[in-house]
Amino acid sequence: MFNRRGVAIAAAVGAAVLLVAGCEGDPAASKGTDSGKPGASSTPVAAASATAGPLMPALIGKAFAESEGLVKQVTAKPVEARSAYGDVPLAADHAQWAVCFQTPAAASPVAPDTAVELSLTAPGTPCPAQAGAALRPGKTPSPAKTPVPTKAPAPAPSAPAPASPKPKSSPTPAPGPKDVTYKNCAEAKAAGVTPIHRGQPGYAKHLDRDNDGIACDK
Structure with a gap:
């Protein structure tokens, strides 16, 4: 009877020792890689950083x-x-x-x-505030002045038109005697008084055939 109990106790103790030893030697239990608890594993983060590729180096300020x-x-x-x-x-x-x-x-x-x-x-030149800015911005061009129209010179005064020559008037015959009479124009011409205008001495209707007021004009 005693031997059976002793054997059972010994078997139970041995099983407990084996169970404890198995838990301590389990890599999953010590690292938590596949424990099923969220956040227990750090290996996936390390893997992500390892596969992300190289990073762009800091170059600003370098040659x-x-x-x-x-x-x-x-x-x-x-x-x-x-x-x-x-x-x-x-x-x-x-x-x-x-x-x-x-x-x-x-x-x-x-x-x-x-x-x-x-x-x-270039060496010694500061960086601009933004890429593509002007190093020497030019002056803002002033708006082009609208040219003031030049007044056209006043036309030179034209020379006065030459006066039309006055028609030469027949010389006024020298006045003869008031009561002088001429038989015909031949006699009046011989006396040098033709043509004779109406009202002048020697004028007579028989000498003014066309009755234009001028006797012996033809």
Whole structure:
């Protein structure tokens, strides 16, 4: 009877020892990788960071030559360099130009085919407030003045038109005696008094055949 109880007790103790030992040696119980409890595992976070790829290095303030070498470590695409100022051309040799702006930003994840753009300034030139700004903004052009129309010169006074020559009047015959009479125009012409106007001495109707008031006018 005693032996049976002793054997049962010993078996129970052995089973308890084996159960405790199994729990302590279980990797899942010690690390919590697959325990079923939310938040118990840290391995998935580490795996995500490991597969996220390389990060874009911080390049602002560095020379282009150094920055280009750092970019080549994270992407295979060539770096596109440009001047940070819109009115300053990029020099052919810009190895020592400083980086003012970078795309992608520092600490951004990049892929092997990510394009990288760097905006540069010449040594000793400060960076602009934004890429593409003017280093030497020109003066605002003043609005073109509307030309004042020049007054046309007053036309020169035209020369006065030549006066029409007055028709030469027949010389007034010398007045003859008041009561002189002429038989005909031949006699009046011989006396040098023709033509004789009405009212003048020597005028007579028989001498003014056309009755125009002028005798011996033909």
